[in-house]
Amino acid sequence: MALTISILTGSNVSIYQQIVDQVCAAIVAGKVAPDEPLPSVRALAEELLINPNTVGRAYGELVREGILESRPGRGMFMSKRRQIYTRAERTRRIDQAVTSLVSQAFMLGFSAEEIVEEVAKKTTELAASADKSPNGGGLS
Amino acid sequence: MSGVIETRALTRYFGNRKAVDGLTMTVPRGSVFAFLGRNGSGKTTTIRMLLGLTEPTRGSSRVLGYDSQALPPDARARIGYMSESHTLYNWLTVRQCGEYQSRFYPRWNDRIFQAVVGHFRLHPSAKAGQLSRGERAGLSLAITLAPEPELLILDDPALGLDPVARRSLLESMIYVTRGADRTIFFSSHLLEDVERVADYLAILDRSVLRACCPIETFRSHVKQFLLRYGGNATPPAQLPSLPGLLHVRRSRAELRLTIAGANEQTQRLLRTLGADAVEETPVGFNDALVGYLGDRGEQGFFLEDTTALEMAGNKS
Numbered sequence: 001m002a003l004t005i006s007i008l009t010g011s012n013v014s015i016y017q018q019i020v021d022q023v024c025a026a027i028v029a030g031k032v033a034p035d036e037p038l039p040s041v042r043a044l045a046e047e048l049l050i051n052p053n054t055v056g057r058a059y060g061e062l063v064r065e066g067i068l069e070s071r072p073g074r075g076m077f078m079s080k081r082r083q084i085y086t087r088a089e090r091t092r093r094i095d096q097a098v099t100s101l102v103s104q105a106f107m108l109g110f111s112a113e114e115i116v117e118e119v120a121k122k123t124t125e126l127a128a129s130a131d132k133s134p135n136g137g138g139l140s
Numbered sequence: 141m142s143g144v145i146e147t148r149a150l151t152r153y154f155g156n157r158k159a160v161d162g163l164t165m166t167v168p169r170g171s172v173f174a175f176l177g178r179n180g181s182g183k184t185t186t187i188r189m190l191l192g193l194t195e196p197t198r199g200s201s202r203v204l205g206y207d208s209q210a211l212p213p214d215a216r217a218r219i220g221y222m223s224e225s226h227t228l229y230n231w232l233t234v235r236q237c238g239e240y241q242s243r244f245y246p247r248w249n250d251r252i253f254q255a256v257v258g259h260f261r262l263h264p265s266a267k268a269g270q271l272s273r274g275e276r277a278g279l280s281l282a283i284t285l286a287p288e289p290e291l292l293i294l295d296d297p298a299l300g301l302d303p304v305a306r307r308s309l310l311e312s313m314i315y316v317t318r319g320a321d322r323t324i325f326f327s328s329h330l331l332e333d334v335e336r337v338a339d340y341l342a343i344l345d346r347s348v349l350r351a352c353c354p355i356e357t358f359r360s361h362v363k364q365f366l367l368r369y370g371g372n373a374t375p376p377a378q379l380p381s382l383p384g385l386l387h388v389r390r391s392r393a394e395l396r397l398t399i400a401g402a403n404e405q406t407q408r409l410l411r412t413l414g415a416d417a418v419e420e421t422p423v424g425f426n427d428a429l430v431g432y433l434g435d436r437g438e439q440g441f442f443l444e445d446t447t448a449l450e451m452a453g454n455k456s
Contacts, residue, residue: 009332012422014359042318049310051172052317053339057356103419 003032003039007048015050019058024067027078029129037075038068144169144291144323145190149199152185159185161347162199167325167340172317174334174355175327177344178433183327184224186344187295191221204291217245220289224296226280230269234262234279238286245287256282259308273300281312292316294326298333306333313337335425343432350432355425362386362428363402367395367415376413382406386431398423398431 045052143166260278387398
């Protein structure tokens with residue numbers, strides 16, 4: 001049930017983005033308890049052996065996105081209110097994500113039916129794990 | 141705000157050969173700044189000029205607010221410099237090296253010296269002359285870090301280190317950033333390490349500065365495009381002039397272009413090349429950098445600190 005982040009160098013995804021993605025994924029999967037602080041910038045940087053500014057910027061981005069909130073003197077926590085985007089922005093983001101997913105899947109040679117099936121499977125899986133999580137919900 | 145290091149048109153010739161050509165850059169305070177480039181691109185010469193060890197042919201540099209050619213001793217004491225060659229007194233033991241060096245610094249922190257020596261598993265009574273390359277680097281690093289310098293200048297510190305020693309080096313560098321306002325300026329060829337610890341980079345290519353910006357800016361401005369050709373169509377033999385083109389890889393039915401600073405206009409140009417599909421594909425830090433330093437890299441391109449991109453003249 002703990003947040004574990006692992007960094008890959010030489011990847012197409014920047015270290016900054018890897019942290020953002022993994023914190024989001026951990027929250028969606030219910031791996032972060034609402035009352036438990038995330039590791040401090042310094043602690044995470046030293047654990048992962050990366051520049052603290054990178055961790056700081058990733059946390060900053062997560063705060064701006066409304067996924068984390070900083071409680072002064074106590075640290076960084078997952079946000080209670082996790083929906084900050086307008087309808088239009090949410091639509092734009094999901095469109096972007098779906099476009100990338102579908103084009104990658106086609107490139108890998110999957111059929112339209114197979115892609116829909118995979119998406120449905122993953123949706124059920126994530127919804128189930130979110131229900132079991134202590135915070136009882138995903139990002140929306 | 142002014143930088144910890146500032147150079148203006150810094151230039152050095154060795155005879156007829158240009159080692160460094162018109163280098164203008166700023167190293168922000170508190171940054172971990174990677175100074176990159178292939179061997180012989182002028183990195184060491186630049187570092188030596190910053191420290192006042194080599195005189196520039198033209199131009200100037202300031203370090204901690206002082207002209208490099210006239211660094212007062214108290215400013216020098218705030219700079220920790222580790223050279224490629226790890227100059228040590230071979231007849232002294234590890235412990236004696238520390239004791240000797242500590243006399244030159246009012247602010248010598250022996251706990252740091254011991255910690256780094258321990259990290260590299262050096263025996264205090266081993267003679268410096270009998271240490272391996274990696275161990276010498278460790279001792280050098282301990283001596284450089286112990287005075288808690290405000291500015292660390294490390295010339296290829298990872299050269300010849302084994303994986304464990306490399307990890308110790310990275311840990312030491314991250315440890316240094318605990319002190320607010322500490323700046324690390326280092327050259328390296330190990331891009332994985334650079335990706336981990338650096339937040340700024342400068343790229344020197346054949347003595348000319350080609351990029352100087354935050355790592356994120358660099359990453360977001362270097363993109364790769366995949367052009368696919370179906371049926372009997374093949375990629376054009378001759379490409380039109382594409383601003384910022386760094387690297388081209390062709391196969392029978394594909395063209396993979398690495399481009400810096402691609403914009404709407406680039407995308408439009410790419411769509412005129414007769415491909416079935418033009419796709420933007422993600423590019424890793426290593427590929428982006430190798431694109432910059434490879435033989436086909438375009439010379440007339442410079443990536444700056446701001447998000448605005450400056451074309452240094454038209455492609456000739």
